Structures are given as structure tokens and as C-alpha cells.
Amino acid sequence: MWTSASHPCGSGNYGNDTNINNTSQSAAWFGVLCDPTEEIIERLSLEGNDLRGGLPSEIQGLNGLQVLELNENQLSGSIPGAIGNLTKLTIFEVGTNFISGTVPTTIGSLSSMILLDISSNFLTGTLFTELGQLSKLTGLSIKSNFLGGSIPTELLSLSSMVSLDMDNNELSGSLPSEIGQLTNAISVSISGNSLTGIVPKEIVTLENLETFSANTNFVGGQLPDIFDKLFYLRSFDMAFNFLTGSLPPSLFYNASLLERLNLSGNTLGNELPLPGGLGQMKALQLLDLSINQFLGTIPGEITKMKSLKELRLDKNFLTGQLPTDFFQLSNIEILSLSENSLSVLPTRLIGLVNIQNIHMASCSIQSSLPNDISVLQSLVTIDLDSNVFLEGTIPSSLGDISTLQKIILASNSLSGTIPVELAQLENLTIFELQFNSLTGTIPTEFGTLTNLETFNTTGNNITEAGNNITEDLNELND
16 A cells, blocks of 8 residues: 555556555556645545455555545455544545444544545444544435444534435434534435434424435324424425324425425324415425325315426325316326225326326225326326226227336226227236226237236136137236
8 A cells, every 4th residue: 555655646557456455556546646746645536446455554654645535446344443543634435335344433533524425335333422523524424334323412513514324224212302403414314224212303403404314214203393494495204204193384384495205104194284285385396195194185285286296195094086176287297096085086187298107096986087098198007906986998098198008907897898999008018907897808909019918807707809819818917
């Protein structure tokens, strides 16, 4: 390894050496930046060079080093404690390698550190309080390791922090109220851990916050009214926790820039926000409140969310039908409402020009498929499985939607024959019609559907055609 006395600052070419412990030198070195006036290395930028081996303790000899970027290599071993002797180091990045062991506490002595990235490795142990000494730290990423223990309150006292990413570790304990001291934070991510307790109300002080993610933990209690001052919030994700109660009013009236709201997989309940609430969220693109305990009807105010692309309300206790003006959501791409008690399909579809996926399985629908369904020219999947009282015939106009790949209409009360026009759907991979009241034969033209992987007509009154088409297609069910 290099030392400050043996620096690679001449002319020539280093190339992409695959052994970080290689001590040979050429006149100049790829990825190395030297001080033009002194014979010391200031920067090593060797990301994505397939470097192997470990970080040697001799690295402390590079006492002028300010930036060490070694992301996306195949480095192994542990981070040497000698790293703490690089007192001028401002950026240390070793993410996406095979580094193991514990994080040395000596990192806490790097008082000039601005960015620390040790993500996507195999690091174990706990986070140490000395991290709180990095008073200039603006970015910390430890995601995708095996780090456990509680989050040190000293770490959360770093008011300089802009981005904190601790996703996918084994962190436990409650989320400390000291998180409110991260007053300059723009992004905080702590998803995929084992955190408990409640959501600290002190989050309200993070007035610069744009992204907050704490999904897949064990955080419970009611979501506090923390959105009063979070005017720049764009994404809030606390899916798959144990949140209860109603949604706080400030979420709808103050988060005007919010683009993504994901609270799925909790035990949130009561009715969806009163009129005037959802309509304020003009920028929202994703609304996911699925797998909760919401009651009542879908508010008509939802049709004012003109930017909405994904609406996921499946697995709740919603009743009634979609708002009359739902077709005005021209940007909607995914509509997922399965496992509710919504009795009627939308009757006006003409404005839904971008919708790609409709999921309304097990919704107790008591209407028929609309004849103008062909206006949905971007549709890829339609899933109306297990509605029992969905009746009428299969519209032949479905065959005009060339983008269709999945048609799932099983376990309903559909009658009539299978339209021959559906044989035009060259991209069709799944076609499920089992357990309806269909009659007639399978059109021989279906033999041209070479992409079809699943075809099921079991439990109907369909007779075999005069050739092998029925046998060939039904073999797809085996």
C-alpha cells in the first residue's frame, strides 16, 4: 500500500488493478489525485474497479488523504482501526463490498468527516456513541448490513446531518425523540429493522425533511399530528408497522408537496379523510392505504388529486362505489381495490387513458363489464376474480386492447360465449375464466396465442371444439 513518502503522482497509467495491496508503482495512477505542491495523496477514487483483498492498516500512512472512495468493489476483511489516524479524511465510502466485522470506534475521531458510506456489506455489532463526535457529518449510510442494538442518541444530535440511511439492519429499541435534533435533515430512512415504540412527535421540527421512511418495523400507536411544519415533505412511508387510529388532519392540509404516501399494512381505521382533506393533496402520485381497517365510502374529493398514478386501497372495509367523477383521474396507472365491498364497477371510463392495472377481486361487485372498456388502451391487467355476482357477457371490445397481458375473471356469474375477438390479444399470458356460466366452444383462433401461459375454463359449460385446440389450451393448466 502507498504511504505519503511513496506517492504515485507522475505520468503514465495505473489502470484497473485487482489487488488493493499491490505495491508496484507506475509514473501516474488511475483514480489518484495528489496535492500539486506537496508530495501527498489527497484523493483515492477507485469505485467499481473489481478491487480485491482488504484495507491494510498501513493506510494510516496516507496522512494527507481527504477522500477515499472504494464503493462497488470486492473488498473483504474488516475496516482497520488505523483509519482513525486519517485526520483530514472528509469522505469515506466503502459501500457494496464484502467487508465484515465491526465498525471501529476510531472513526469517531475523524472530526473532518462529511460523508460516511459503509452500506451493503456484512458488518455486525452495534452503532457506537462516538459517531456523535462527527460534528460536520452531512451524510451517513449504513444500510443493508447486520448492525444491531439501539440508535445512539448522540448520532441523532448531529444537526449537520442532511441524509441518514439505516435501512435493512437489525436495529432495535424505540425511535428516540432526539430525532427532532436533525433539523437540517432532508432524508431519513430507517426501514427494515426491528424498531418499536411510537412515532416521536419531535419529527415536527424537521422542517427541511423531504423523505421519511420507516416501513417494516414494529412501531405502533397513533400517528401523531406531525405534519404542521413539514412543508417540503415529498415521501412518507410507514408501511407494515402497527399504527392505529385515524390519520392526522395536518397530513392532508399541510403536506401540499407530498408525492408518495404509503401507510399500508397497519391497523389504521375509521373513515377515510372528510371532504376537503384528500382534495388538498394536489401533488400526490401514490396513495397506498391498503391492508388496514378503513370504513365507509371512497370520498369524492379523491377525484381532485389530478397527479395520482397509483391508488391502493385493497383489503379494507370500504363500501359503496367509486366516485362518479373518478374518470377525471387521467394520470391513474394502477387501481387496486380488491377485498372490499364495492358493489359497482366504474360506469364511465373514457378519461382513464393511462390506466394499466385494475385489481378489484373479491369486491362483491354486482354489475357487468362496461361495453366501452376498449377505451382503456393502456390496460395490461384486469383482475375481477371472485366477485360472484359480476354478471353479463365478456365484452368483445376487450380484444381491441392490444396491451392486455392478464385477464382474470374467474369465480363470477359471467354468461355467453368467449368472444373470438380476444384471439387478437397477441401479448396475452394469463386468461382465467374458471367457475362462471360460460357456454359454447373455445374459438379455434386462440391457437395463435403463442404467449399464453395460463388458460383455464374449468367449471363452465364449454364444449370441446372440433380439433385439438381445447386439449392444447387446457394443458396450460397442468
